[in-house]
Amino acid sequence: MEGNKTNSRRGFLNVLLGGTLATFFGMVIYPVIRLMEPPKLPEADISSVAVGKITDLKPDQSKLFKFGRQPGLLIRTSEGEFKAFIATCTHLDCTVQYRSDMKIIWCACHNGQYDLNGLNVAGPPPRPLTPLEVHIKDDAIFVSPKA
Amino acid sequence: MKSARAFLILITAVIFLISLQVESLAQNQVNTCIECHLELDDELLDPAIKFAEDVHNKEGISCAGCHGGDPTEEDAELAMSEKNGFRAVPSIREIPQFCGQCHSDPAYMRKYNPALPTDQLGKYWTSQHGQKIKQGDKNVAQCISCHSVHDIRKTSDPRSPVYDLNVPQTCSSCHSDADYMASYPIATDQHADYQESVHGIALLKHKDTGAPACNDCHGNHAATPPGVASIGRVCYQCHLAEGELFNVSPHKTAFDDLGEAECSSCHGNHSIRPLTDEQVGVGDESLCATCHSEDDAGYEAAKAMKQALVDLSETYMEARELIDEAERKGVGVSDEQFALLDVRHSLINVRKLVHAFNPDTLISSAERAMEAADEVHQAGISAVVEVKNRRKGFILFTLVTIVLMALVIVKIKQIERDKVK
Numbered sequence: 001m002e003g004n005k006t007n008s009r010r011g012f013l014n015v016l017l018g019g020t021l022a023t024f025f026g027m028v029i030y031p032v033i034r035l036m037e038p039p040k041l042p043e044a045d046i047s048s049v050a051v052g053k054i055t056d057l058k059p060d061q062s063k064l065f066k067f068g069r070q071p072g073l074l075i076r077t078s079e080g081e082f083k084a085f086i087a088t089c090t091h092l093d094c095t096v097q098y099r100s101d102m103k104i105i106w107c108a109c110h111n112g113q114y115d116l117n118g119l120n121v122a123g124p125p126p127r128p129l130t131p132l133e134v135h136i137k138d139d140a141i142f143v144s145p146k147a
Numbered sequence: 148m149k150s151a152r153a154f155l156i157l158i159t160a161v162i163f164l165i166s167l168q169v170e171s172l173a174q175n176q177v178n179t180c181i182e183c184h185l186e187l188d189d190e191l192l193d194p195a196i197k198f199a200e201d202v203h204n205k206e207g208i209s210c211a212g213c214h215g216g217d218p219t220e221e222d223a224e225l226a227m228s229e230k231n232g233f234r235a236v237p238s239i240r241e242i243p244q245f246c247g248q249c250h251s252d253p254a255y256m257r258k259y260n261p262a263l264p265t266d267q268l269g270k271y272w273t274s275q276h277g278q279k280i281k282q283g284d285k286n287v288a289q290c291i292s293c294h295s296v297h298d299i300r301k302t303s304d305p306r307s308p309v310y311d312l313n314v315p316q317t318c319s320s321c322h323s324d325a326d327y328m329a330s331y332p333i334a335t336d337q338h339a340d341y342q343e344s345v346h347g348i349a350l351l352k353h354k355d356t357g358a359p360a361c362n363d364c365h366g367n368h369a370a371t372p373p374g375v376a377s378i379g380r381v382c383y384q385c386h387l388a389e390g391e392l393f394n395v396s397p398h399k400t401a402f403d404d405l406g407e408a409e410c411s412s413c414h415g416n417h418s419i420r421p422l423t424d425e426q427v428g429v430g431d432e433s434l435c436a437t438c439h440s441e442d443d444a445g446y447e448a449a450k451a452m453k454q455a456l457v458d459l460s461e462t463y464m465e466a467r468e469l470i471d472e473a474e475r476k477g478v479g480v481s482d483e484q485f486a487l488l489d490v491r492h493s494l495i496n497v498r499k500l501v502h503a504f505n506p507d508t509l510i511s512s513a514e515r516a517m518e519a520a521d522e523v524h525q526a527g528i529s530a531v532v533e534v535k536n537r538r539k540g541f542i543l544f545t546l547v548t549i550v551l552m553a554l555v556i557v558k559i560k561q562i563e564r565d566k567v568k
Contacts, residue, residue, distance in 0.1 A: 111384065111385050124355070
């Protein structure tokens with residue numbers, strides 16, 4: 001009678017131990033498997049990007065810069081004002097450029113044209129460019145998403 | 148004095164009330180045209196139902212705005228009398244002028260939409276449709292063939308037959324009808340070709356309203372085939388860089404001398420297919436080999452240009468696959484993706500350079516682009532190696548952990564056995 005009680009207690013403990021071990025292995029192996037094929041995460045929001053110094057750009061010049069995964073376009077207009085946009089054409093995702101001779105933002109792929117406010121004014125682009133905010137601190141230029 | 152002021156106030160109040168009443172009556176004015184036609188059948192009922200949606204009705208222009216007559220008159224004969232300026236259904240030939248009486252009048256149109264062009268009628272008379280209608284052809288398109296009638300909508304309204312996405316279907320309703328077009332010496336397969344073309348797929352499948360429909364190349368009110376001399380100009384509206392390169396290339400003079408149309412001679416017109424590098428060179432799909440054969444310089448030039456294109460394109464595609472794979476597997480590759488964008492643009496520009504038909508220029512540009520492509524490709528390989536190293540590390544760690552656990556269990560059991568002994 002005493003022996004039966006001991007056996008049943010030992011069996012119960014073994015099940016408990018086995019279950020705990022299986023859980024432990026699961027806890028180790030599952031994250032490892034998940035790390036092999038991680039889920040696609042959305043890009044983290046960018047708060048601000050340092051683009052350079054004011055003196056880097058003369059009036060009527062522009063500069064492409066990295067804004068997260070996307071290209072950004074910083075323009076210093078002939079009046080000296082700084083403007084920035086996501087430099088991806090809203091037609092077929094080509095990178096746009098500033099044409100100082102025409103005072104427009106131009107896409108070489110299909111001759112799409114935007115004015116210096118980013119508004120699509122000619123060609124196939126269906127929407128304006130995404131504008132960015134330009135902040136000047138001392139001599140440095142920072143660009144951030146438009147609030 | 149007091150009584151005179153009171154009288155003046157009374158008169159003013161009466162005039163004010165009368166003017167309110169008149170305005171109210173005008174606003175609730177009955178349109179007897181609609182009232183009567185709603186009682187009729189078929190083609191006489193149809194306009195009365197459809198007109199509720201018509202842009203003219205919404206702007207306050209009633210039936211009488213076009214047809215004349217007196218819409219306040221209860222008696223049908225009087226309402227539609229010549230004395231009241233009634234004009235019945237215009238003939239096909241009269242329709243352009245019928246619409247044009249208002250739409251060609253800037254002063255009149257300014258009241259409704261100052262931005263709306265008023266040159267449609269003038270352009271129409273220059274079109275193939277306008278020319279033929281002048282000659283008495285009653286089958287050709289006039290205003291209502293494309294804009295509909297009594298339910299005319301703004302061109303920006305997706306329900307309008309001339310909304311960007313609907314234009315090909317509207318044109319094809321006549322131009323694809325072989326029986327209807329039998330008396331005209333033109334093909335009827337344009338819409339079928341267009342649907343399968345790169346432009347048709349962009350517009351109709353991807354709803355890219357920037358892609359050209361029929362009217363973007365042929366004109367709308369002045370619709371006419373562009374012709375050999377101006378076809379390039381039509382394409383250069385969007386394909387500017389290709390046009391600039393072509394116009395200073397040796398092909399420009401050759402095409403002019405042969406009387407060949409610029410773009411369409413190689414690319415076709417309604418059936419322009421998505422371009423591939425295989426269309427350059429001398430292979431089965433080559434466009435160059437249509438004219439050039441083994442014994443001319445153009446043949447060798449085409450071969451050399453294709454090789455440079457294929458090398459760059461393959462390196463770009465491989466780099467993209469590597470970087471995509473690395474990103475999918477959790478490695479941060481935003482710098483590499485940014486660099487890849489540059490390579491993509493270089494590839495696009497090198498492909499455009501084909502239109503200069505100068506292998507030296509193309510190959511030197513391709514070589515420069517290839518340096519950047521190789522760098523990105525190498526970065527892609529490194530990123531994938533990084534993924535593999537991380538995997539190996541995880542597998543090793545897991546194995547070591549499992550072995551360690553197994554040893555711990557064995558050791559515990561051994562200690563228990565020793566205790567029993």
